[in-house]
Amino acid sequence: MSTQFKTQLQRRMLLASVLILALPCAHAASHGTSVEVWKDPNCGCCKDWVAHLEKSGFKVKVNQTGNDVVRERLGMPRKLGSCHTAVVGGYVIEGHVPANDIKRLLKExxxxxxxxxxxxxxxxxGMDGSIYAGRKDPYDVLLVSKDGSSRVYQGYR
Known part of the structure; x- marks a missing residue:
């Protein structure tokens, strides 16, 4: 086998390896990042928030109970609670967090x-339905540290 042939073969094998390793990433990207949500089965705003995530490319699994128990188990302080709790990429998402802020969290x-x-x-x-007639109250998305403290991650005014 000539040296030139060996070099070409090695390059082709390397390219094939890179492509094979990239397939799971491409598959995951095309099917969205998985989010698991716990919510009250009767809460309409939670359902609307889930729809917001799905429109933003997330793949969402919904559990119709367990929000308070899951929040406590995962270490999210009760004072920062809301009507639903989610987990994505090892992070807890509590309440009506915009999808873009979740994407930023997963990137950073x-x-x-x-x-x-x-x-x-x-x-x-999720709290932006027609019933609110376009009203937008200011709010902050908080980054919650492992010690339970928090700081503003993104403000909406």
Whole structure:
């Protein structure tokens, strides 16, 4: 086998290996990042928030109970609670957090529990239906540290 042939063969094998390794990433990207949500089965705003995530490319699994138990188990402080709790990429998402902020969190990967939008501010995703007639109250998305403290991650005014 000539040296030139060996070099070409090695390059082709390397390219094939890269393509094979890239397939799972391409498959995952085309099917969205998985999010698991726990919510009250009767909550319409939670359902609207899930629809917001799905429109933004997330693949969402919904559990119709367990929000309070899951929030506590995952270490999200009760004072930062809302009507639904989710997990994505190892982070806890509490309340009506916009999809773009979740994507930013997953890209930046800070050392944190996750994100929270405490309460249910009108104008946040899921709390923006026609019943609110376009009203948008100011609110903050908080980055929650592992010690339970928080700081503003993104403000909406």
């Amino acid at each position: 990967k800070p050392a944190a529990i996750g994100l929270s939008v405490p309460g249910m501010p009108v104008g946040s995703p």
